[in-house]
Amino acid sequence: MYTTPTRRLLTALAATAAVVLPATGTAVAAPTPHPVTAAPARALLHPVADLSAQRLATADLVAAAKFGTDSPIDDPAREAQVLDAVAAQAKELGTDPDAVRAVFRDQIEANKLVQRTLFQRWTDHPEQAPTTRPDLAVIRVEINRITTALVQSLADTAPDRATALCRPARALATVRVIHERRLDHLHTEALARSLNSVC
Numbered sequence: 001m002y003t004t005p006t007r008r009l010l011t012a013l014a015a016t017a018a019v020v021l022p023a024t025g026t027a028v029a030a031p032t033p034h035p036v037t038a039a040p041a042r043a044l045l046h047p048v049a050d051l052s053a054q055r056l057a058t059a060d061l062v063a064a065a066k067f068g069t070d071s072p073i074d075d076p077a078r079e080a081q082v083l084d085a086v087a088a089q090a091k092e093l094g095t096d097p098d099a100v101r102a103v104f105r106d107q108i109e110a111n112k113l114v115q116r117t118l119f120q121r122w123t124d125h126p127e128q129a130p131t132t133r134p135d136l137a138v139i140r141v142e143i144n145r146i147t148t149a150l151v152q153s154l155a156d157t158a159p160d161r162a163t164a165l166c167r168p169a170r171a172l173a174t175v176r177v178i179h180e181r182r183l184d185h186l187h188t189e190a191l192a193r194s195l196n197s198v199c
Contacts, residue, residue: 044160045198049173051150052194053181055107058146059114059190061139064130066115067122071136073115079108086151095155102197103154104147110194117186154198166199 066073086104087097122129160166174195178188 044157045166045169045173046176047153048150048157048198049170049177049191049195050180051146051153052107052110053177053183053187053191055143055146055150056110056114056187056190056194058139058143059111060118061134062111062136063115063118064132065134065136065139067119067129067133069133073112073119082108082147086147089148089151090155093152093155095158099158099197100151100154103150103195106196107150107194110190113193114186114190161199170195170199 063073065071083101083104087101090097090100154161160169174191177183178191181187183191
């Protein structure tokens with residue numbers, strides 16, 4: 001007998017696979033799963049993956065704001081503040097602060113991966129470098145908004161992420177977000193990095 005979180009993930013996985021491509025390459029509709037809970041017909045980890053992609057999109061703006069300045073990509077003091085803040089929010093929501101902290105360590109490293117790659121690209125090809133510098137303070141307001149929503153989403157999915165089906169659900173959600181947001185190779189790699197500790 002499956003536990004409730006496991007049943008929810010099974011339902012979500014089946015719903016995510018509602019359209020499949022067989023060997024012929026023709027799209028066919030899969031049978032509609034019988035609902036075993038009130039879980040929405042979507043991948044349960046899709047919000048986590050999508051918010052992670054949104055957070056990564058800000059890395060491009062952060063890189064543009066820092067490129068050509070003395071602002072370093074690595075900022076241990078700010079990173080510590082972010083990790084402490086998300087752990088405190090997780091505790092308020094009644095979810096594991098250490099687990100949330102681990103996810104956000106990955107989020108930060110993925111963000112820096114994007115920044116470092118863009119810095120190198122712009123250094124090698126100055127004609128591709130940004131011609132305007134975004135306001136870092138404004139960008140951080142958006143980052144904070146996404147961060148708050150992501151902590152909430154991690155809290156909401158905590159029971160499901162503790163099951164054996166978390167990894168396949170994460171993979172399906174990641175592929176779906178890559179397709180929906182048309183992520184390039186860099187942001188695809190970074191998204192995968194950002195979600196390492198979700199399961």
